[in-house]
Amino acid sequence: MDRSVIHLDFERIWPSVPYILEGVQVTLAYTGVSLALGFICGILLTLCKISHIQPLKWFAGIYTSIFRGTPLLLQLVLIYHATPQLTGYDISAWQAGILTFTLNSAAYLSEHMRAGINALDKGQMEAALSLGIPYPLIMKDIIVPQAIRNILPSLVNEAIDLLKESALISTIGGADILRRANIVASEKYLYFEPLLIAGALYYILVMILTSAAHLLEKKLKTS
């Protein structure tokens, strides 16, 4: 009889740990770039949603509904495989990943932002209007900064979701944490150890984000 059921052999994958660690950069790059671009697209989408121009409202509504109503993995493989077929452009895994995550997070963020703007007292808008401030400036300097402060917690949640969902790019060949762990696993015929390391890395990253968010919230509360 075996002395134990679980054999953990970290020694054998020890040389591959730096390789997996490099995936942190890749994962963070996907998350950071998509979040930043998604944030900008999200603002534009929100402006469409709260505008009085019907076609813009419809566009934003349908957009959001589609991106929230279908699996992210499907969106990813669709963009990755359909882009070359439709346009002849050979899209890289990196580009497809960024594009998908940007479009997807824009949909989610715009919903949070819309709620954040609706939660603002309408007196803010009225006070700004009564001072003769033009609409674009009201949005930029009065409404959006306050709305962002309102939605900061959901912004961090979106970042955390994005960080975890970024693991999906490993399915189209993006060399992120999960993909690298899988490569090491199949090289060494050891699955548990590299995946455990990958899981720990994701967890640590999420914890760092969470505590940074707490700090930020505290700071915003005092100012």
Add this chain to the structure above:
Amino acid sequence: MIRLEKIHKSFGSHEVLKGISGEISQGEVLAIIGPSGSGKSTLLRTINLLETPTRGKVYIDRECINEGRINIGKIRTKLGMVFQQFNLFPHMTTLQNVIYAPMKVKNVSRETVETLGKSLLKKVGLADKANTYPSHLSGGQKQRAAIARALAMEPEAILFDEPTSALDPEMVKEVLSVMKDLAHTGITMVIVTHEMGFAREVADRVWFLDDGHLVEDSPSKDFFKSPKSKRAKEFLEKVL
């Protein structure tokens, strides 16, 4: 400077203003009073088109502002407004609140507006609160800051929408005293208020509104001494 012509305003099927006409001349201090729900605030808000009249015309300096192509932003810079709920921008300091609009809308240089802003804050007794955020101000201080913000645009008139109704009683006085000082500067003031003592003392003229109608338009001395209409008489008996 402000002229209203047969103003009607409906919200859905509910008609709040039922044909109000009147004129407010330069430098005049007008108090709009009347029972709750009589349409006072709505009427005030039609003057700077925060509410668009369903029918009727609003004239500012002889220019009709709710018809045709009008740059309403530009008109609004002539009409400051002070709100019941202050509506200061919470993410800006008191001074930033005051100087933001002149800096961004009138493109006045930063040094000039800061000097102006500080002198206005001094005028309303908030010189030491320039760098304080609104959340750290009392209600009375907030309202005084809001008055300074309205003044910073150097408007021809200021519209006050129940400026003391959200204040604790002990803070009403400090706001009214700032408004009283203002009345002596010759700026046009239109004040929706429940402060009868203040209206009597400071206003030149009174509009008494009831159920969407302008029931009485009299010099304030006459109005408070002997109101012409029965409705106004009843109202004054109740509140005085």
